[in-house]
Amino acid sequence: MRTDEPSVPAGFWMPTEREARLLVQRAGGTPAFVYGRAALRAAVDRVRAASVSGAELYYSLKANPHPGVVTALASLVDGFDVCSTAELETALNAGMPAAKVLFTGPAKTRSEAAAALAAGVAVTVESPGQARLFAEVADGLGVAGRAVVRLNTPYPGRTPGSAPSPNQFGVAAEDLAEVVDVLRDSALSVDGLHLFFGSQYADAGVIGAARRAALERARDVEERFGLKLGLVSVGGGIALPWCAADPDVDWAGLEAASDEPQAWGDDGDRTVVCEYGRAIAGPAGVLLTTVLDVKTVGDRRYVVVDAGLNHLFVAGRLVAGGGRGEPLVRAVGPGRPGAPERAYVTGPLCSQLDVLAEDVPLPQVAAGDTLMFLGVGAYGPTFSPSGFLSRDKAGEIVH
Known part of the structure; x- marks a missing residue:
């Protein structure tokens, strides 16, 4: 089972750890889209x-x-x-x-x-x-x-x-x-x-x-x-x-x-x-999201975040399913002690479709940590069902 992260395509913007943490503060919290x-x-x-x-x-x-x-x-x-x-x-x-x-x-x-x-x-x-x-x-x-x-x-x-x-x-x-x-x-x-x-x-x-x-x-x-x-x-x-x-x-x-x-x-x-x-x-955008919970159900590790398909519909199962592989998601910072493991990154919605990344390699993370999805500058908020469950919309800033 692979636990190494897939390479980032050439031209995709990936903020440094310091940049990402400052951008979260500038955006007023997460979830937040940032365009470079x-x-x-x-x-x-x-x-x-x-x-x-x-x-x-x-x-x-x-x-x-x-x-x-x-x-x-x-x-x-x-x-x-x-x-x-x-x-x-x-x-x-x-x-x-x-x-x-x-x-x-x-x-x-x-x-x-x-x-x-x-x-x-x-x-x-x-x-x-x-x-x-x-x-x-x-x-x-x-x-x-x-x-x-x-x-x-x-x-x-x-x-x-x-x-x-x-x-x-x-x-x-x-x-x-x-x-x-x-x-x-x-x-x-x-x-x-x-x-x-x-x-x-x-x-x-x-x-x-x-x-x-x-x-x-x-x-x-x-x-x-x-x-x-x-x-x-x-x-x-x-x-x-x-x-x-x-x-x-x-x-x-x-x-x-x-x-x-x-x-x-x-x-x-x-x-x-x-x-x-x-x-x-597309290459110029990232989505910053906060980990709310981490749990194991059976043999699966679930990382629950505050972003969902209501913010990033292209990552949901309705669009990105069908074997397209691993979305480009990274933890901000080196992660916590322990070896990286495969994980399912899921959102806050009461829907089985609210899975942003299926079986992807992630370092050990805990509630309060930040993840970022890369290459999401296109077909983000305006393509997503932002009214579903009447949850807050994601922030958007240009950096």
Whole structure:
């Protein structure tokens, strides 16, 4: 039985013992998420080097919309991707120009369409009905708008040769002509195409092939419909290896292949966008949590902490189960006397699902000690059922 801790992926921020203890005090106690500015900067540099050469980098706020994180990233990335009016306001308040904000999402209400068009940001169009909605709203507001048509793109398999998977996003090929006609008859210009190919890919060959296919498809659409596109978003797709069983990202392969899909166009009027969320925010976040109790039931050691799936849903059994392996959890400090042992880290909720880490190596700990989960800067509080059992929310600070 292994009792050694799995290695920390390159780029993941891990505060020192002193830093962690001071951050707990600064946050007013635990549970608390802490996001590191230096780690955010390093993550941006890393994904930029692994992106299409010359592409602009957009951050997707759905991964982590904390205002401090978004403000820190506003000067590091080239634009923001938002999926709600709340995210739209966060992006604009962080200082990102409206011309560099893209409002996405498979369904948009009339009020969301109005807010986006009134703010002057570009909007994705994902169906003929959505095209008509934006056309009507733009006409009612008396404003022009920039439409980026999202094309339905089956998600490629995780490894070369594996089968793609269908999804509900974007305009079906048979509906594209109708969407273009509706937009041409409206106050909106067809400014670009959005070809997102999925998330959590580690294989450089799969990512590179998806990028090339996206650019080839964009060129075909532009020629077929006589469009003059200003922007083509080819998504991001780079994985966050949060559990021990997750494959490592082939960063070297991505950097070596970054020049293969050449930048879109050669006249300076077109822009390729690579869009990332978890690959930027994920490595920069840690969750600090206090041990409330330690007990043994049968042959299992349970370490009960004050953080639960209501704070970190991605660690719960509903999401992280299925053999993904050991989440990256560490004790703050060297631990207490005694050899490390395997443990189950569980939360305070009255639910059998509230297991944050199953059968992971931990040093000896006791009530009052602090643990930290690494690589949790993405899909944390806003992805979690924070209202469950009406318990307190976790704190969040940027360091």
